[in-house]
Amino acid sequence: MRVTIKDVAKKAGVAPSTVSRVIADNQRISLETKKRVRKAMKDLGYHPNVNARNLAIRSTQAIGVVMPSSTDKALQNPFFPEILGGIGSVAHEMEYSLYVSTGSTEEEQFEEVKRMVFGNRVDGIILLYSRANDVVMDFLFEKNFPFVVVGKPYSEENQITYVDNDNVKASREITQHLIDLGHQYIAFIGGSTERVVTVDRLQGYESALEAADLPNREEYKVQTEFLESGGHKAVEKLFSLDQPPTGLVIADDLVSLGVINMLEELGFRVPGDISIASFNNVYLSEITRPPLTTVDIQIYLLGVHAFKCLIEKVKKKDEPSKRIIVPYKIKYRQSTKEIDGK
Amino acid sequence: MRVTIKDVAKKAGVAPSTVSRVIADNQRISLETKKRVRKAMKDLGYHPNVNARNLAIRSTQAIGVVMPSSTDKALQNPFFPEILGGIGSVAHEMEYSLYVSTGSTEEEQFEEVKRMVFGNRVDGIILLYSRANDVVMDFLFEKNFPFVVVGKPYSEENQITYVDNDNVKASREITQHLIDLGHQYIAFIGGSTERVVTVDRLQGYESALEAADLPNREEYKVQTEFLESGGHKAVEKLFSLDQPPTGLVIADDLVSLGVINMLEELGFRVPGDISIASFNNVYLSEITRPPLTTVDIQIYLLGVHAFKCLIEKVKKKDEPSKRIIVPYKIKYRQSTKEIDGK
DNA sequence: ACCATCAGTGCAACCGATTGCGCAATCAGC
DNA sequence: GCTGATTGCGCAATCGGTTGCACTGATGGT
Numbered sequence: 093m094r095v096t097i098k099d100v101a102k103k104a105g106v107a108p109s110t111v112s113r114v115i116a117d118n119q120r121i122s123l124e125t126k127k128r129v130r131k132a133m134k135d136l137g138y139h140p141n142v143n144a145r146n147l148a149i150r151s152t153q154a155i156g157v158v159m160p161s162s163t164d165k166a167l168q169n170p171f172f173p174e175i176l177g178g179i180g181s182v183a184h185e186m187e188y189s190l191y192v193s194t195g196s197t198e199e200e201q202f203e204e205v206k207r208m209v210f211g212n213r214v215d216g217i218i219l220l221y222s223r224a225n226d227v228v229m230d231f232l233f234e235k236n237f238p239f240v241v242v243g244k245p246y247s248e249e250n251q252i253t254y255v256d257n258d259n260v261k262a263s264r265e266i267t268q269h270l271i272d273l274g275h276q277y278i279a280f281i282g283g284s285t286e287r288v289v290t291v292d293r294l295q296g297y298e299s300a301l302e303a304a305d306l307p308n309r310e311e312y313k314v315q316t317e318f319l320e321s322g323g324h325k326a327v328e329k330l331f332s333l334d335q336p337p338t339g340l341v342i343a344d345d346l347v348s349l350g351v352i353n354m355l356e357e358l359g360f361r362v363p364g365d366i367s368i369a370s371f372n373n374v375y376l377s378e379i380t381r382p383p384l385t386t387v388d389i390q391i392y393l394l395g396v397h398a399f400k401c402l403i404e405k406v407k408k409k410d411e412p413s414k415r416i417i418v419p420y421k422i423k424y425r426q427s428t429k430e431i432d433g434k
Numbered sequence: 435m436r437v438t439i440k441d442v443a444k445k446a447g448v449a450p451s452t453v454s455r456v457i458a459d460n461q462r463i464s465l466e467t468k469k470r471v472r473k474a475m476k477d478l479g480y481h482p483n484v485n486a487r488n489l490a491i492r493s494t495q496a497i498g499v500v501m502p503s504s505t506d507k508a509l510q511n512p513f514f515p516e517i518l519g520g521i522g523s524v525a526h527e528m529e530y531s532l533y534v535s536t537g538s539t540e541e542e543q544f545e546e547v548k549r550m551v552f553g554n555r556v557d558g559i560i561l562l563y564s565r566a567n568d569v570v571m572d573f574l575f576e577k578n579f580p581f582v583v584v585g586k587p588y589s590e591e592n593q594i595t596y597v598d599n600d601n602v603k604a605s606r607e608i609t610q611h612l613i614d615l616g617h618q619y620i621a622f623i624g625g626s627t628e629r630v631v632t633v634d635r636l637q638g639y640e641s642a643l644e645a646a647d648l649p650n651r652e653e654y655k656v657q658t659e660f661l662e663s664g665g666h667k668a669v670e671k672l673f674s675l676d677q678p679p680t681g682l683v684i685a686d687d688l689v690s691l692g693v694i695n696m697l698e699e700l701g702f703r704v705p706g707d708i709s710i711a712s713f714n715n716v717y718l719s720e721i722t723r724p725p726l727t728t729v730d731i732q733i734y735l736l737g738v739h740a741f742k743c744l745i746e747k748v749k750k751k752d753e754p755s756k757r758i759i760v761p762y763k764i765k766y767r768q769s770t771k772e773i774d775g776k
Numbered sequence: 777a778c779c780a781t782c783a784g785t786g787c788a789a790c791c792g793a794t795t796g797c798g799c800a801a802t803c804a805g806c
Numbered sequence: 807g808c809t810g811a812t813t814g815c816g817c818a819a820t821c822g823g824t825t826g827c828a829c830t831g832a833t834g835g836t
Contacts, residue, residue: 140553149825179536189546196519457794
């Protein structure tokens with residue numbers, strides 16, 4: 093049997109409560125006693141039992157991280173391990189543990205979240221996605237359980253703490269970049285409009301077009317979820333228009349890779365014929381060919397801030413909801429090119 | 435305050451112990467009582483407190499998943515979310531939760547694992563990597579704590595349960611494929627030789643060369659960790675040899691992408707001038723250009739089996755150690771080509 | 777010299793479950 | 807009708823901690 097607080101107490105010649113206070117570094121215990129107890133702990137190789145502790149203090153030093161349902165291939169996105177890294181780094185520092193949930197369906201996800209919440213497994217939750225009418229978010233919100241979302245919540249925006257980039261500005265800027273390069277026919281490829289981030293990026297794109305007095309054509313907006321077979325068709329259609337685009341704003345680096353691939357198959361060159369700008373700056377976008385012009389949303393930092401915000405909320409239940417906007421940086425690389433420089 | 439087992443007991447007019455037994459679906463409780471209690475639970479919205487439960491039964495319905503230290507960019511590999519998906523799917527099914535550890539350094543990782551083990555946070559651990567002289571593995575082994583590793587352990591191979599592919603065979607086969615295509619100058623690019631998987635794949639490569647009576651040249655083996663700047667040099671050097679290779683076996687799809695990029699920069703075409711075959715078959719390898727010939731190691735399945743093995747070990751402490759070899763399938767795509775077909 | 781204060785610890789209740797054991801009621805067998 | 811087994815359930819200890827409160831002895835003020 094593992095060594096318990098009582099064993100330590102006995103060995104140090106004090107009461108269990110004293111040991112407990114030593115662990116908590118309570119002021120009222122004399123330095124001498126503390127030393128003695130600490131030595132006993134070391135000697136015995138004592139480690140407190142979290143379950144007992146959590147039961148007593150009604151808390152857990154753990155937070156839950158909810159990934160999008162793994163049915164959409166989205167989970168394969170390097171975005172997730174990276175943001176996990178960000179969250180994990182500060183979690184480790186603060187001695188928190190991470191629970192992750194990877195339900196395959198929305199239903200499963202929801203169940204897992206309920207397990208986390210009701211089962212008292214976690215003190216708070218980070219949502220790594222934001223989609224419209226999300227039951228999980230509604231549930232957490234209604235239960236008033238501490239949570240923060242990475243991305244903009246689909247509703248109750250100012251009552252929910254979230255960390256995000258200014259996606260519409262970033263999108264506007266990167267679209268503007270294409271415009272500056274002389275492109276007049278710029279299309280947008282994004283994921284499901286269920287996802288808030290898609291909507292924001294689309295909006296930024298549109299507003300840039302508008303500001304530049306370029307037409308905002310419906311047929312230039314394609315929505316395809318992560319390159320499944322349908323995506324192929326959509327792209328083909330885009331390029332068989334009477335006036336095919338010369339520039340593409342794509343909401344995700346990974347999609348860009350797929351699109352570039354298709355384009356080359358169709359006989360277009362990037363950036364020779366088509367310029368492509370996208371989002372996220374995953375590690376890949378640098379080593380691919382051509383390297384992608386993309387907005388670096390600082391995934392790691394998103395994670396770091398999300399965690400910090402969550403801890404604040406956990407510590408003080410009535411912490412006001414806040415919004416953290418992590419700055420982005422556009423990485424200009426070789427997938428974009430002047431229209432005339434062909 | 436949350437509703438406890440006592441509340442349910444009171445409402446149902448029974449003792450807490452009875453409620454507990456109803457939860458466990460104990461035989462000795464009459465169906466009628468069960469119904470009554472279940473109704474009370476429903477009505478009150480009762481959810482058992484895991485901490486209390488775990489404390490009492492000295493177990494947790496959770497397992498830990500240890501990722502490689504995030505300092506190496508390895509964490510960005512889609513391999514991880516995908517295997518997490520596999521693990522998570524069956525974990526969910528069996529009502530287990532997942533703890534992940536993402537330490538940035540080996541030291542941090544070790545600390546987290548100790549927290550998991552000593553703190554009684556998890557029933558078992560899955561190691562998502564296998565490297566030489568790993569303190570974490572040694573620790574778990576020595577403590578006789580239930581764990582399984584994904585990949586082949588660096589030592590004590592037949593006392594540790596692990597799930598892996600037959601990497602040497604796969605590597606031999608895919609190298610043979612290159613040979614069949616007429617390649618005689620085939621190089622190998624792998625990650626750190628600290629990682630067991632690299633060693634296996636290297637071995638398979640060598641054995642294929644040997645079997646075909648091709649020379650096994652030292653200068654054809656480059657070891658570069660995930661494409662950092664040094665990798666660039668290594669590849670350049672490889673192609674400035676008197677006899678540069680025409681075929682490449684690369685231990686990871688992501689590295690392949692980087693290498694293809696470099697090669698094109700250097701003026702080589704894939705597969706025109708150089709054929710490339712690699713490993714893992716991450717989603718990307720299909721949508722990239724050219725699509726990669728790669729061995730599909732069935733990442734998701736690796737995860738599924740790892741979890742199942744772990745649970746067996748958890749349930750029966752003396753479960754014999756086993757080895758699960760998940761079959762691979764080679765995906766022949768366009769990154770490899772006959773040497774003469776140029 | 778006396779009382780109030782305070783530092784340093786221990787007692788015991790409690791957190792919310794599980795479970796071995798015991799007891800009452802029912803039932804079968806004779 | 808009596809006995810022994812069986813069924814159905816409750817008592818109370820236990821898991822390993824935390825924490826409010828009480829207690830003791832020393833200190834300090836008057």
